[in-house]
Amino acid sequence: MTAVALTNVSKVFNPGRPDEVVALSGIDLTIGHGQFVSLIGPSGCGKSTLLRLIADLIPATAGTVEVAGKPASRARLDQEYGIAFQQAGLFEWRTVQRNVELPLELRGASRAERRARAAEMLALVGLADFAGHYPAQLSGGMQQRVAIARALAVHPPLLLMDEPFGALDEMTRERLQAELLAICAKTGTSTVFVTHSISEAVFLSNRVVVMSPRPGRITATVDVDLPARDDAARQSPAYFDAITEVRRALRGDAAAAATS
Amino acid sequence: MRSLLRVAPPVLVGIAALIGWELLVSLGRIAPFILPAPSAIGHELVAQRGNVWDAALASGLNAFIGLAWGTAAGVLAAMAASRFRLLSEVSIPLAAVANALPIIALAPILNNMFESTSSVPRRLVAGIIVFFPVFVNTLRGLREVDPTHRELMTSYAAGGWTFTRLVRLPGALPFVFTGLRQASSLAVIAAVVAEYFGGLQTGLGSRITSAAAFTAYPRAWAFVVGACLLGLLFYLATLLLERIVMPWKTRLLS
Numbered sequence: 001m002t003a004v005a006l007t008n009v010s011k012v013f014n015p016g017r018p019d020e021v022v023a024l025s026g027i028d029l030t031i032g033h034g035q036f037v038s039l040i041g042p043s044g045c046g047k048s049t050l051l052r053l054i055a056d057l058i059p060a061t062a063g064t065v066e067v068a069g070k071p072a073s074r075a076r077l078d079q080e081y082g083i084a085f086q087q088a089g090l091f092e093w094r095t096v097q098r099n100v101e102l103p104l105e106l107r108g109a110s111r112a113e114r115r116a117r118a119a120e121m122l123a124l125v126g127l128a129d130f131a132g133h134y135p136a137q138l139s140g141g142m143q144q145r146v147a148i149a150r151a152l153a154v155h156p157p158l159l160l161m162d163e164p165f166g167a168l169d170e171m172t173r174e175r176l177q178a179e180l181l182a183i184c185a186k187t188g189t190s191t192v193f194v195t196h197s198i199s200e201a202v203f204l205s206n207r208v209v210v211m212s213p214r215p216g217r218i219t220a221t222v223d224v225d226l227p228a229r230d231d232a233a234r235q236s237p238a239y240f241d242a243i244t245e246v247r248r249a250l251r252g253d254a255a256a257a258a259t260s
Numbered sequence: 261m262r263s264l265l266r267v268a269p270p271v272l273v274g275i276a277a278l279i280g281w282e283l284l285v286s287l288g289r290i291a292p293f294i295l296p297a298p299s300a301i302g303h304e305l306v307a308q309r310g311n312v313w314d315a316a317l318a319s320g321l322n323a324f325i326g327l328a329w330g331t332a333a334g335v336l337a338a339m340a341a342s343r344f345r346l347l348s349e350v351s352i353p354l355a356a357v358a359n360a361l362p363i364i365a366l367a368p369i370l371n372n373m374f375e376s377t378s379s380v381p382r383r384l385v386a387g388i389i390v391f392f393p394v395f396v397n398t399l400r401g402l403r404e405v406d407p408t409h410r411e412l413m414t415s416y417a418a419g420g421w422t423f424t425r426l427v428r429l430p431g432a433l434p435f436v437f438t439g440l441r442q443a444s445s446l447a448v449i450a451a452v453v454a455e456y457f458g459g460l461q462t463g464l465g466s467r468i469t470s471a472a473a474f475t476a477y478p479r480a481w482a483f484v485v486g487a488c489l490l491g492l493l494f495y496l497a498t499l500l501l502e503r504i505v506m507p508w509k510t511r512l513l514s
């Protein structure tokens with residue numbers, strides 16, 4: 001069974017109207033369990049749209065989207081995935097703990113269970129001491145960590161992230177990347193990660209999916225095989241090779257990428 | 261210390277104004293029926309404190325009931341209007357226009373619709389005046405939902421009432437209180453002024469008109485001071501409620 005399977009998916013916004021946009025066409029993508037896949041491409045190439053299709057936040061115009069072996073709409077109702085966006089999107093009227101508890105609350109989890117799970121998740125992202133704070137009292141990086149804890153709270157088999165570190169400074173970004181990898185390794189979560197940073201995509205992923213616009217489509221996939229994912233890996237030849245390959249693919253030099 | 265610094269300037273200005281007023285009246289030989297001195301008003305306020313208190317209770321109760329039902333109606337109407345895009349788009353300018361009309365002018369008409377011993381017309385006027393600022397502000401708040409919040413709640417398969425209860429209502433609270441802050445003093449003004457047009461003679465408004473009719477101007481002014489204090493009390497109570505209901509805002513200040 002695969003974590004995500006898209007077959008011949010296309011998405012047209014405002015069909016039949018003058019402002020019609022073919023956001024995605026002919027998308028085939030399969031993501032195995034425990035895989036970390038990044039979507040990369042210039043802005044407007046349909047990365048967010050693709051992620052929203054997987055999340056069933058918008059319907060596909062054609063093709064099928066399956067998550068955890070079932071239709072995406074069913075998977076959403078079953079909370080088979082957790083999602084995080086570029087904006088942390090915390091509810092400012094809830095404390096950090098109650099933010100993380102929200103998806104559990106909506107699932108009907110008991111109070112004690114919610115407490116325990118929120119504590120576990122906040123410890124995982126290193127914010128155990130901030131459970132009683134309100135979001136506005138936290139820095140941007142801390143807010144994003146709360147958003148990740150919230151996305152992971154129901155222990156979903158799949159984590160969807162749309163440029164979650166896009167608004168953060170480089171230092172915070174690298175620290176959160178390492179934390180995210182550790183969490184995914186520990187929980188065995190499959191991840192779809194949207195970014196427009198080549199180095200971020202390569203460092204995090206087993207596979208980088210390169211997209212191009214008008215119409216949005218997948219032009220190449222680059223498998224990345226780093227020996228380990230730590231600071232040393234950021235200096236390794238395999239890392240630089242993969243970066244070069246992704247960069248070429250982004251430039252449209254598809255032939256070069258296909259040979260890998 | 262800091263709050264002292266914040267409070268000090270308006271208090272000093274107020275005291276200076278009172279002294280200026282006193283000097284103006286006594287040195288300028290202004291006739292007491294035109295403008296009584298603050299000392300005379302203060303004297304009368306002390307002498308009449310029992311009456312002022314009773315009258316303030318009567319007017320305050322009317323204002324409070326008007327504030328309560330006007331707020332409830334404003335919030336409920338905003339919730340209903342926000343469910344329909346067209347309705348909410350039409351109703352904001354309509355409510356703004358209605359708010360600009362002198363609703364207090366309805367008081368004599370409402371008075372004639374009820375028995376002369378009824379407090380209902382005052383409570384109605386106060387409520388109607390409260391309704392508009394609460395409605396307009398709440399509707400704005402309900403319509404402004406963070407798109408990320410919307411998508412998150414969709415991802416949790418939470419819609420309808422759950423979405424309203426967990427996201428739209430708490431998100432609209434700061435807007436509700438913007439409306440309430442305006443409405444709280446308006447409710448007192450409405451309750452007091454509505455008494456000018458006859459009916460029960462228990463409140464501050466009727467006391468002011470009857471004192472003025474007997475040319476007891478310092479006494480009339482004593483009741484006016486009572487009305488000011490009542491309005492101030494309502495406003496401060498709203499601020500306090502706001503702090504209690506939205507702890508996530510106040511935590512930031514401390």
Ligand SMILES: Nc1ncnc2c1ncn2[C@@H]1O[C@H](COP(=O)(O)OP(=O)(O)O)[C@@H](O)[C@H]1O
Nearest residue numbers: 013014021023042043044045046047048049050
């Ligand atoms: N809700 C929408 N309505 C109309 N067009 C949209 C909508 N969402 C996205 N688009 C269009 O689809 C294309 C892809 O957008 P998006 O997926 O946000 O790109 P990316 O995330 O890669 O920057 C863009 O041309 C964008 O304008």
Ligand SMILES: [Mg+2]
Nearest residue numbers: 047048049162
């Ligand atoms: Mg995007």
